[in-house]
Amino acid sequence: MKKTIVIGAALFLALGTPAFSAPKFSFGDDSSEYSNDGECDDPRFEGAGMTSTPLLEDDVMADASDCRAAFEAGRLTLRGIADDGTVDFGDDASEYANDGECDDLRFRGAGMTGTPLLEDDVMHDATDCKTAYSKGQLELNLK
Known part of the structure; x- marks a missing residue:
């Protein structure tokens, strides 16, 4: 009985904990001329929180407040990158x-x-x- 409980607890811990962690990233700063307008302009992201205007290379890591707010609200994800950090090329x-x-x-x-x-x-x-x-x-x- 004790052995079954120990094995069960070990399986619960092993299966209940993800084997990966989400990729670590920075939102950058608010140096974009389009920052703080309520829409994410950073082309590293995709989702409902994105601007509908063309995305610019200059806005990479330059619209932190808008992108962070939308990301934390579940309206953005990292573009082409899985939660485990695997890249979709x-x-x-x-x-x-x-x-x-x-x-x-x-x-x-x-x-x-x-x-x-x-x-x-x-x-x-x-x-x-x-x-x-x-x-x-x-x-x-x-x-």
């Missing part, structure tokens, strides 16, 4: 896919293109970004 639908440079503004590092980043390329340069990410040339732009 997307597809190769970008006009700039397969050119050897990552064009997805969710990343930063030596594997990135030197040209301006476009919202349209988010999750649409999978092969280039996944290759550079696996070589340690990219990291998620979370902090």
Whole structure:
């Protein structure tokens, strides 16, 4: 009987605790000219709390108050990133896919293109970004 209780308690603890943790990230600051307008302008996020205007590279980590409020209200999630931190690289639908440079503004590092980043390329340069990410040339732009 005692052995059954111990095994049951061990299983409860093992199964009741997630084997992963959500990715840690920073909301940044409010340096965007569009901050504090009630809509998240940071293209790292998606959901009902987002602005309907075009997203800009300059707003990455620059609309903290709006994005934090919407995220905490459950109206935003990190774009293409699962709760366990697994990256969804997307597809190769970008006009700039397969050119050897990552064009997805969710990343930063030596594997990135030197040209301006476009919202349209988010999750649409999978092969280039996944290759550079696996070589340690990219990291998620979370902090």
